[in-house]
Structure formats: structure tokens, C-alpha cells
Amino acid sequence: xxxxxxxxxxxxxxxxxxxxxxxxxxxxxxxxxxxxxxxxxxxxxxxxxxxxxxxxxxxxxxxxxxxxxxxxxxxxxxxxxxxxxxxxxxxxxxxxxxxxxxxxxxxxxxxxxxxxxxxxxxxxxxxxxxxxxxxxxxxxxxxxxxxxxxxxxxxxxxxxxxxxxxxxxxxxxxxxxxxxxxxxxxxxxxxxxxxxxxxxxxxx
Amino acid sequence: xxxxxxxxxxxxxxxxxxxxxxxxxxxxxxxxxxxxxxxxxxxxxxxxxxxxxxxxxxxxxxxxxxxxxxxxxxxxxxxxxxxxxxxxxxxxxxxxxxxxxxxxxxxxxxxxxxxxxxxxxxxxxxxxxxxxxxxxxxxxxxxxxxxxxxxxxxxxxxxxxxxxxxxxxxxxxxxxxxxxxxxxxxxxxxxxxxxxxxxxxxxxxxxxxxxxxxxxxxxxxxxxxxxxxxxxxxxxxxxxxxxxxxxxxxxxxxxxxxxxxxxxxx
Numbered sequence: 360x361x362x363x364x365x366x367x368x369x370x371x372x373x374x375x376x377x378x379x380x381x382x383x384x385x386x387x388x389x390x391x392x393x394x395x396x397x398x399x400x401x402x403x404x405x406x407x408x409x410x411x412x413x414x415x416x417x418x419x420x421x422x423x424x425x426x427x428x429x430x431x432x433x434x435x436x437x438x439x440x441x442x443x444x445x446x447x448x449x450x451x452x453x454x455x456x457x458x459x460x461x462x463x464x465x466x467x468x469x470x471x472x473x474x475x476x477x478x479x480x481x482x483x484x485x486x487x488x489x490x491x492x493x494x495x496x497x498x499x500x501x502x503x504x505x506x507x508x509x510x511x512x513x514x515x516x517x518x519x520x521x522x523x524x525x526x527x528x529x530x531x532x533x534x535x536x537x538x539x540x541x542x543x544x545x546x547x548x549x550x551x552x553x554x555x556x557x558x559x560x561x562x563x
Numbered sequence: 564x565x566x567x568x569x570x571x572x573x574x575x576x577x578x579x580x581x582x583x584x585x586x587x588x589x590x591x592x593x594x595x596x597x598x599x600x601x602x603x604x605x606x607x608x609x610x611x612x613x614x615x616x617x618x619x620x621x622x623x624x625x626x627x628x629x630x631x632x633x634x635x636x637x638x639x640x641x642x643x644x645x646x647x648x649x650x651x652x653x654x655x656x657x658x659x660x661x662x663x664x665x666x667x668x669x670x671x672x673x674x675x676x677x678x679x680x681x682x683x684x685x686x687x688x689x690x691x692x693x694x695x696x697x698x699x700x701x702x703x704x705x706x707x708x709x710x711x712x713x714x715x716x717x718x719x720x721x722x723x724x725x726x727x728x729x730x731x732x733x734x735x736x737x738x739x740x741x742x743x744x745x746x747x748x749x750x751x752x753x754x755x756x757x758x759x760x761x762x763x764x765x766x767x768x769x770x771x772x773x774x775x776x777x778x779x780x781x782x783x784x785x786x787x788x789x790x791x792x793x794x795x796x797x798x799x800x801x802x803x804x805x806x807x808x809x810x811x812x813x814x815x816x817x818x819x820x821x822x823x824x825x826x827x828x829x
Contacts, residue, residue, distance in 0.1 A: 491712075491716055492663050492716075494661060494662065494771035494772070495772070498827055498828060499827065546676055546818060
């Protein structure tokens, strides 16, 4: 192998190892995908080594075909793993089966899946439905969202129903939860509503 | 040269001024849905002269939104359908904003807060101290109002008689056909003004908060936003207090004036 070819081989090998830096190597599928790329480079380079004895098998052709297959499979695996690691994750919260009717001051604590969750931020939106035929309750409330990181409450964000909030879950080591509290102004405290989670998405 | 520059500058300034004018969202005249008879809020005397908080407020809105208000009497039960038909352009008639009504019409507001109250015969006022004293009584309400629904949501038995207008309820109360009249406390205070043989029980206030809004055609965001802006001015600049004192003298304002920074979104 000439010096030029050796240099190209080394550069390709180093480049093909780069997915190892950002993939989750604890997962066997991602590790295999990441290792497939350097393997493909090695397969391409193999025919450049002079054979010890003559053979009737066309090793050069075989190794290139094998390298292409391994590269395609490995490359696809790496692309999938990157997408999987960065995509938004829709979250559904388990219902506790309790009283569905909410009044002023009621709250719920929603456990975010994953220990810790797979992303560092969550966007949540909730809306209200008046359970009575009277009252101006669906738009007049304030919903207070408080992230609980390993049980510790963080800074709250208050918004009207229907509006989404983005909360940071950074620093979670065990579990993350989102506490939602319903507030009405004092005169409107007789409202009774159902709360619906319209949106809950984990993202980076 | 300097004169030409000055002229050009004036034209630019004049042009900017014309662009800055808000486009009219209402026509020259607007049919306003008003209550048939609600003393203190909207009523006409024998000569046909109208008065009341809502009447004054609709005239004020007309001045500030450049339209001539034309009062059109609408029964409580017909307000949504008349707005949908377009026979009236807005409702200013102690019209409570509710989530259920919002499915049919739009609202700007609130401009007034109240709660359900009870009016009884003045001669019997000692009998009524708490809400439970109404158990088993016959109570008159107006058809299509939130009062009947609120009474049914109370959770204890009362007989409900429905009439078209509050005035009929007041007469039924005087004649002994019903034991009490229930509607928003502020409307009852208006009725009490014209009938000294009736009594509004101040201790009995119940149910949801009544938040009076301006009824508008559903989905007309431009009109809703224009009216909401004016309601905010109305609350902040002292007109609300002035109109309240003039139409409901002696009634405390506490708890009735909305927070101008917490008006409903359009």
C-alpha cells in the first residue's frame, strides 16, 4: 500500500469512528451500527494488502461488495440512532382514577416517563372544560406548572388554559414530575372544571 | 428649497396621521339588544325615555366606537338567536358570559361582576337569613337566564317558576304567587329601587360569579378586540364608577368592578 493510500485509509477510519462519540453505546444496536462503518473501511482496504498465495477467489470484488453492504447497513443504523436520539417524544400521563372535577387550588403531579427522562425539556399544555352550564370558567383560570426534579420543586410558570409552557428537566438524576395547579380569582372560585392535557412533548 | 422641504415633510406627517386612524369595525348604526325592563340597568318610562347603567354604557360605547346605538328590546332567551340572525349587532343587557353561551356567541368583557341573589317580600324578610331558608319555596326566574340553572345546581329542592321578564316576577312576588325572586344581586337591587315592598337579602349570594359581557357575533375578533379596549378605558378612566353611582345609588361597588388587566381574551 502506498503512503498516499495509507493516509486516505487512516483518515477514513478515523472519520468512520466518529459516530462512537455521540451514540448511546450501551444499546447494542447503536454500538453495532457505529462499529459497522470502520469495519466497512477495513474491508475496502483489505485487498490492498498483497496476498500470501494466489487464490482463485476474487477477494478484491468480494471485499468491496461486503464493504458496501456493511456500510449501508451501518450507515442506516447510525442515521436512525441519531434521529432516535434527538426526536421529540410524545408523553402520555397515567390517569389516577380520582375525582375528575377540579376546583380552585386543586393540583395533580404528573410523572414524566424515564428515570431520568430521555430529554432535558418538556412542553406541556392543558385546557379546561366547564362541568356546569353556568359560569365563565374555561378561560378565566390560571394554570401553574411546576417542574419537580428528583422531588424538588423548581421555578413555576403560570399561563392561561390552552397556552403551552416549556419546562426544564435538566439535572434530573432519578425522576422528573410536573405539578399543575388550578387557580381562580377569589370571586370566581365556585367554578368546577375537567382538566385535559392537550400536549406533552419531551425534547432536547 | 426650504419651503418645498417643509411642504414635503407636512405631507408625510399628514399621510402618517391618516394611516394611524383605526378602521371602523362597526357600521354607522348598531342595533343593541337591551333588556325589556330592568330598573337601574335598562328600562323605559311611560314617555319612552330610556335609562340605566347598560343604556348609558351602550351610548358611551357608541361615542367611542363611532356608531349610533339603536336599542332593540330582546328577551333573555332570544339573545343568542338574534345575534346569530344578525338582527342585533351586540347585546348590552346584564348578559352573563358563560362557557356554554360562548359556543354560540362572542363576548367582550367582563364589565361587571355579580352573584346570584334573592329578593323576598319586605314584610317577610326576617324569615330569610341563609340559603337553606329557601328549601321548598317557589322561586321566580326569567326564562333563558342563568338563574334557573344555578338554582338547579344548588342541590336542594326548590320550585322554579319561569317568566319572560323580571318585572313579571316582581309582580308575582307582590301578589303572593311566588315566595322569592332570584337573579343576579345587582339586578335585584335595581328592582328594589322601584318597589319598596321588596327586599334583597344581602346575606344570600350563591352560585357562580356572574360576569357581564358585551354579546357579539361569534368569531368576530376585530369587534371583540375593539370593544375590549373600550371596556378597559371605561373601567380605568372613572366612567364605570360614575355610571354605577348614578344608576344604582346606595349599592356598594365592592366586588362588582372587574380588574381591567384581567379581561377575557377575544
